[in-house]
Amino acid sequence: MSVQVVAMQDHRTAAICGLTVPVTDLSSLFHRQPIERFEPGRAIFWEGDEAADVFEVADGMLRALRLLGDGRRIIVGFLRPGDLLGVSLKERYLYTVEAISLVQLRRFPRRRFEDEVARHSNLQQQLFARLRDEMTAAQDQAVLLSRRSAEEKLANFFLMMRRTENSQRTSVVDLPMTRLDIADYLGMTIETVSRTITKFATSGVIAAPERRSITVLKMETLRSLADGDESGQWVPSRIAPARYAAASA
Amino acid sequence: MSVQVVAMQDHRTAAICGLTVPVTDLSSLFHRQPIERFEPGRAIFWEGDEAADVFEVADGMLRALRLLGDGRRIIVGFLRPGDLLGVSLKERYLYTVEAISLVQLRRFPRRRFEDEVARHSNLQQQLFARLRDEMTAAQDQAVLLSRRSAEEKLANFFLMMRRTENSQRTSVVDLPMTRLDIADYLGMTIETVSRTITKFATSGVIAAPERRSITVLKMETLRSLADGDESGQWVPSRIAPARYAAASA
DNA sequence: CGCGTATTTGAGTCAGCTCAAAGTCCGTGG
DNA sequence: CCACGGACTTTGAGCTGACTCAAATACGCG
Known part of the structure; x- marks a missing residue:
């Protein structure tokens, strides 16, 4: 099964100022790339397309979606400035991504992106961190849906x-x-x-x-x-309701 | 927000036989660890616990779950042999994991696990692959729920x-x-x-x-x-139903 | 101002929820 | 070996919140 990363949150806005910076930061890869604009409703890429490029959102909001066979549409997530998209690490995009508002992106060839990440272990670290956040987002959505x-x-x-x-x-x-x-x-x-x-x-x-x-x-x-947990605050009690009591010892 | 990996699928069953293998494989980290058994219903760790160890499932099935404030329970996923659990990369477990059947696990200290992974780039690669699969699983669940x-x-x-x-x-x-x-x-x-x-x-x-x-x-x-897409077979048509027509050119 | 799209509002239906009870499985102890 | 108990599962009956169909309204753009 093909796999890809839709978007990855960017926490720590690196405080890099001016200078020609060595590749110490994921976003620094994109800095030199020209801005591309997408009108609202425009697709950046389609589910099933060959994953040729990676993008960083500079401005605007996008939606990542999957179409089910019967025509239903599932929005997998919303993307904001700082998010990466198309980090597939596989050969095809798993989702269609469309601009919601006027969007500005920077494009980077996926192959080169992977090379750079493989070369610099600090970039790998950052990619990990983003993957984790991305995963959390996916699971938060699951919680939301349930x-x-x-x-x-x-x-x-x-x-x-x-x-x-x-x-x-x-x-x-x-x-x-x-x-x-x-x-x-x-x-x-x-x-x-x-x-x-x-x-x-x-x-x-x-x-x-x-x-x-x-x-x-x-x-x-x-x-x-x-209501409920709302991710982040632990319910102090470890006692599950009787309904969920452990089956044995 | 704290983040962690619940489980990660293991595809390629490495064909390592006998010899003392150098650390070429994620699972090889666990090979020397003793098997621990958990009775059905037993928790391996609890949501909110300090993430001290990583585990590899040797046998049995487990469930990863979150309890919401009002007592509702959400099962985030089911874990099978070959899956890793507790790869938090953060300080606390995000989910409770419990044995469903009689379970056999191997335990590995998280700190050392992270060191090893940081040291060997091939391990990082593998961890990436698993993270991707894990993410896919999370999103598949979202699709399922919707x-x-x-x-x-x-x-x-x-x-x-x-x-x-x-x-x-x-x-x-x-x-x-x-x-x-x-x-x-x-x-x-x-x-x-x-x-x-x-x-x-x-x-x-x-x-x-x-x-x-x-x-x-x-x-x-x-x-x-x-019905629907059932993850894996692309709907060849790129034509969205009228309902989803692009908002503008 | 007029049109097309997006959003809101209305009315009725029904799938899935809730509450309740009966049935099944399995381990334990007499 | 069988009765009993507890947990899990199935089945029943009624209710309701979200869906469907339909229509009115608001917004944005030419």
Whole structure:
């Protein structure tokens, strides 16, 4: 089975200033590459295409998606500035990636990318770190999808979008994607997404003045709606509910 | 956010026989370690524990799970012989891992594991490959969870369990886990799992004589029930349904 | 201003959930 | 060897939240 990396979060924004830097940083590989622009809706590459290049997102937001045989669409993730995409390490892209907003990318040949990474162990380290984050994202999505109610899913989604924002914890959450994108990411319908947002707004948890952004008014309420673990805070108790008691000794 | 690897598939069963082998292979790190046994239901480690060791599964099946705040349980994955677990590269385990059947493991100190991997670039390569597979598994689960109907989910689950079997494509699928495990993996209830299995059996798609295994009678029907892409075969058409037409040129 | 797309709102249906109870499997002790 | 107990599984009945179909409304662009 073919495998690839969709996107990888970039935490530590390296503080490299000016000078011609040796290859000490993954993003430094992309620095010299020219910016390419993609209009909203444009595909950067398609599921099944030969994985010729790797990209770094310089600006804008993208969606990574898979189409199922019956026409259903699954959004695997949203990509933001700093994310890498197309790091396949295999021969073909596993997902289609499309621009949501106006997007700016830097392109790097995959072959050379792999050579560089193989040559510099510090780059490997960084790639590892990104892979780990990417994996976490994938599993967080799985957790999100297994949430029972529409309210839980959306509340979690808003928190996630807020957190991934440019690290400043503002209560304003940008939603450049459409309701359909959100629906296909959360495994629900566009109508239910809309209704649930309306419900949140009506109950005063959020304000939704514009189409493409919401403002969180009652963060704590939103958190409790999101409920459950919400990745990061350990439930101190180790005692599983009786339902899950160990089968034997 | 803390990150870790739950499990990583082992494809290429290295054909190393006898001799004292230099560290050319990830599993070779574990070869000298003594076997540890875990009874069904026993936890190998808990979510939040300090990630002190890495393990290789020698025999048996395990489940990796997360408990949500409200008591719900999410099974993140099932682990089989050859899988690694606890490769956190961070300080804490992100999941609880429990034995389903009688399990045999080899333990290796995480610190030393990381040293070895950092020292040998071929080990890094292998770790990469496993990380990629692990990621794919995580995303496959997301796809599974976003499947609409119970029938689709279960059909896909059976195909997945069959495929991961010891590479021989038998029509008998072992299910050492309980219905509850399956339910928590697929994001449904135990009752619906049971009803759906009964339905499959009644319609002659599978036979379920024993509790812990099923036999696929009509593979093609099961596939069509699983429907959609079923990871691996590209939908040749690049034409998205009108619903998903690109927003602009 | 008019059109096409995106979003919201409405009404009815149903798959899967919940609650409840019966049935099955298996190990233990008399 | 069989009865008993506990856990797991299946089956039943009713309810409900999310889906489907349908229509109205809002937005953005030429």
